[in-house]
Amino acid sequence: MGRVVRVEAAAVTVAAADGFATTVGLEIHVELSTRSKMFCGCEVAFGGEPNTRTCPVCLGLPGSLPVVNGRAVEHTLRIALALGCDIAARSLFHRKNYFYPDIPKNYQISQYDLPFGVGGALEVPDGDEVVRVGIARVHLEEDTGKSLHVGGTGRIADSEYSLEDFNRAGTPLVEIVTEPDITSPGQARAFVSELRALLESLGVSDVRMEEGSLRVDANVSVRRTGEAEHGTKVEVKNLNSIRSVGRALEHEVARQRSALEAGGQLIQETRHFDEKAGTTSPLRSKEYAFDYRYFPEPDLVPFEPARADVDRLRASLPESPARRRERFARELGLGAHDIAVLTASARVADWFERAARAYGGDAKRVANWITADLFGLLNEAAAELHETRFSPEDLAALVKLVDGGTISGKQAKAVLQEMFATGKAPDAIAAERGLQQISDAHELGAVVDQVVADNPDVAAKVRGGQTSAIGFLVGQVMKRTRGRANPALVNGLLRDKLAP
Amino acid sequence: MAVDRAAVDHVARLARLDLTEEERGRMSAELTHILEHAARIVALDLDGVEPTSHSLDLRNVTRPDEVIPCLPQEDAIAGAPAAESGRFRVPRIIEEP
Amino acid sequence: MSGPVWMSASELAAALSSGSLTSAEVVEGLLARADAIEPSLGTYLCRTPERALEQAAASDARRAAGEAASRFDGVPVAYKDIFVTRGVATTAGSRILEGWVPPYDATVVARCGAAGLPGLGKTNLDEFAMGSSTENSGFHVTRNPWDTGRVPGGSSGGSAALVAAGGVPWAWGTETGGSVRQPAALCGVVGIKPTYGLVSRSGMVAFASSLDQAGPIARCVGDAAALLQIAAGHDARDSTSIPGPAPDLLSGLDDGVDDLRVGVVASTLGEGVQPGVRTAVEDGFRRLEKLGADLIEVSLPSFEYGISAYYLIAPAEASSNLARYDGVRYGRRAEGDDVIEMMSRTRAEGFGTEVKRRIMLGTYALSAGYYEAYYGKAQKVRTLIARDFERAFDAVDLLVCPTSPTTAFGIGERTEDPLAMYLSDIFTVPVNLAGNAAVTVPCGVDEKGLPVGLQIIAPALGEATMLRAAHAFERDLGWAGSSASRPPL
Ligand SMILES: [Mg+2]
Ligand SMILES: [Zn+2]
Secondary structure, three states: OOOOOOOOOOOOOOOOOOOEEEEEEEEEEEEOOOOEOOOOOOEOOOOOOOOOOOOOOOOOOOOOOOOEEHHHHHHHHHHHHHOOOEEOOOEOOEEEEOOOOOOOOOEEEEOOOOOOEEEEEEEEEEOOEEEEEEEEEEEEEEOOOEEEEEOOOOOHHHOOEEEEEOOOOOOEEEEEEEOOOEOOHHHHHHHHHHHHHHHHHHOOOOOOHHHOOEEEEEEEEEEEOOOOOOOOOEEEEEEOOHHHHHHHHHHHHHHHHHHHHOOOOOOOEEEEEEOOOOEEEEOOOOOOOOOOOOEEOOOOOOEOOOHHHHHHHHHOOOOOHHHHHHHHHHHHOOOHHHHHHHHOOHHHHHHHHHHHHHHOOOHHHHHHHHHHHHHHHHHHHOOOHHHOOOOHHHHHHHHHHHHOOOOOHHHHHHHHHHHHHHOOOHHHHHHHOOOOOEOOHHHHHHHHHHHHHHOHHHHHHHHOOOHHHHHHHHHHHHHHOOOOEOHHHHHHHHHHHOOO | OOOOHHHHHHHHHHOOOOOOHHHHHHHHHHHHHHHHHHHHHHOOOOOOOOOOOOOOOOOOOEEOOOOOOOOOHHHHOOOOOOEEOOEEEEEEOOOOO | OOOOOOOOHHHHHHHHHHOOOOHHHHHHHHHHHHHHHHHHHOOEEEEOHHHHHHHHHHHHHHHHOOOOOOOOOOOOEEEEOOEOEOOEOOOOOOHHHOOOOOOOOOHHHHHHHHOOOOEEEEEOOOHHHOOOOOOOOOOOOOOEOOEOOEOOOOOOHHHHHHHHOOOOOEEEEEEOOOOOHHHHHHHOOEEEEOOOOOEOOOOEOOOOOOOOEEEEEEOOHHHHHHHHHHHEOOOOOOOOOOOOOOOOOOOOOOOOOOOOEEEEEHHHHOOOOOHHHHHHHHHHHHHHHHOOOEEEEEOOHHHHHHHHHHHHHHHHHHHHHHHHOOOOOOOOOOOOOEHHHHHHHHHHHHOOHHHHHHHHHHHHHHOOOOOHHHHHHHHHHHHHHHHHHHHHHHHOOEEEEEOOOOOOOEOOOOOOOHHHHHHHHOOOHHHHHHOOEEEEEEEEEOOOOOEEEEEEEEOOOOHHHHHHHHHHHHHHHOOOOOHHHOOOO
16 A cells, blocks of 8 residues: 555656756645635634634534635635636545644545646746746645654654644645656746745735745656656655755755666655755655545535636736736836846735836836845845835836936935835935935036136136046036036036037 | 455554554454445446435535634643643654654 | 423423423423433433523523523423533543533534523433444443333434433434434434434534434424424534525424325335334334325335445544544543554543444545445445435335334343444434435334334425424324333333
């Protein structure tokens, strides 16, 4: 009786040049950001005092019954549709039976052979190429509680005992399983980033990997080029960031290659990624194979989503990150780097678009301010764009102040810093600081006249055709206006006045 | 179909039942006997008959996504055979999930 | 008049309404009756006299203020100890739940509470409702008031024996394969198995979720129907609860049977049926005919597969439903060096023999390689049985057959042969598999003077028609309320 393996699909593996080919399939668990849990009315939140968000249902008390959260189903259908899946005419919840102290009922309500979505794909940028990664299935299930391992290093292996908190138990969890279409660690990373952006754009999850709201397991196998059969599949767990996905897979691929090169045999196993060491190691091997004894959950009834509802959901999907990238290139003329940075997160892209719309001119100008300046400030403050205290419209106003010559580019950076710190509007800051450029020809004309009068020798040189000398006079004007004069305007005035 | 001792051992492990030797022996005989009775339906040709998992003709039963008050922590852990700092305490876990 | 003890719930309601009795007097009378019968019967697992008296006092206050919560405000009830009760220990008859006090009420308990019914306590049952004799209780056996050397049937044996012995006018039981009807028949009282989904399962400790259904037990059809009416109707806490308000079960009770076509299930009077049962049931058929019903012989060929399917489906679901009893969150715990050892020992110590047997059977039936042959096949047989019923109900309004092939059997008689025990449910199980409704009504006694039950089966949500047939039958037989219906205890 082997472990129940849900989906196996043929893969097209691209052969690597060095004699080995890598095949990766991912299993991603996404916690949905519903208000209440999957099967009860307990609040969904992160952290908090242990066992304060539980009830008879999510504690698995005798006699309690699950009732499906309608919004969780809707979120799942939207994810499946956004991934191009077919929505099953009939879906069932099944029970996945296994004993573990963090599962209150010792079975997980999950889906088995009739998931909500099957057969989609996600197109993922990989360098200059686009890779199409098949989506085998999208299903809905419930999350487990959390174990705290006490004693030893805090890992299961050497702990003395464990403590269970069921606040997380019953959080709606969508499982997305890819086909084994991924052929490198880099592609795996790109897939997870792309999926993360897509989920964020759908507004269905917080997608915070560090809080566990997006969790990745990878099935990795390596084989010699030309061999038809897949290599031995190894499952790698505990990939808690996009960076970890890349690091863990690079390590695991290298490990498998050297084993094969040394003429060794790989065993099918589950390995744990150690974040600190950057290596994978085998999980304590199972005493015996799992046998999950799936059967239809008798406490729930089947789902048969109405065509019209599915069509309505499909029509209401937001623009996908891929479509958005295309549009940013086509309509806004942004370069590849800006597009990549601005569309990695739907929130960032939304923010940028609002600013660009308010600005009205060349969106590249706004993009520059965001990617070059604002991101620097955000990085320093470890904050995210949507958390900034000023609005996208404020940024647009700032760029316009520069365009209109009201303030200089250098001054604008200082203004941005203050906007970031205080949330004040840019014109208010410029006015307070007396930063506004003097662009009034009449006002500047008086200063120019004064400077020319005070520097007759230099003025004469300029009149005599030595135009390079004009710079000195411009500098004098700037000095007298404490830098507020519009340099271009000053230049023009001087040229007019000292024309030969 | 005979349920032999190896099968009894496997199933007892799956079901987390620490049966005695005597119980295991009895289980093997009793399960075999009961399943012989069940063999009457195992032998039926039921290709093309849809399975019934619910006698009800209900579909798409959901509840609104609304938060209701939870149990206070002391009530949640009130029945715990062992607890520590608001959590349920269990002996060491020797397998990863 | 012997006080409230042998009064029906309807009679008690009338007395409470007229002021000739108070709820406190009724509760006290029934507590005294329980004191007298408990030593010989053992119907209760937990009695709650103080609570009952408090609730009775509150009820009397409501009545005095002209604010009765319902027609039955103040009429006491008892619950099989499988309904969770806030603040009152609930064991489901198992040592593994010993000491557990639920933080919430079952919907059945909450609705009866809202109707003003004081709860006298929690009655005995086969552990987790797995059994047909109440001998599998983790605590003690319950005896049949008609012969204390015999079983009351099960698993709702505590409720059936208590009602039959005058300890309470009505009580709640639950069914998975006949656990209300069979003990009701063996104790000479009325028991209803409602349509699956008519009564909420919320707060009923689960045995086999796709089959479990609460059912009332009473000494007359009218009371059983009224108790069902109190709890029936949609409950948002149970996804398998039938939407909408419950059908009216009471207003047509007196309408008779002369417009009804009644199908006699031919195969149920053959081999394996005790002669005394056959005679009483056949008399019952003739009585229905005399009352004006058209009797038609029908065949339900898949009936004979019911037990085989049931004893795969119910244990399979049970093996999963009972996985939660692991010593982590509530109930009993055995010590162990690691969590697997702790769980395995807890379950080995906490569960009784029959429960372990069914967990093993169910786990086996679901395990890789056997699912299709056992569980999958059984689910298909379920389809066949439902189709047979459908076909039958195209031709007739109701079906009749014995409730149980035998009357009450001796304590210890079948405990060594699980399969023989399972066959007690042969005529009740098909109804649970198909999800429709049935009632058992007393139809006389066998050669030893032990009660026999006539089973009347209706299509899904056919309770009203079924109950009026049972009511007409009961009235004509003249058993309910008569001295003949009182066991010689
Ligand atoms: Mg999963
Ligand atoms: Zn909850």
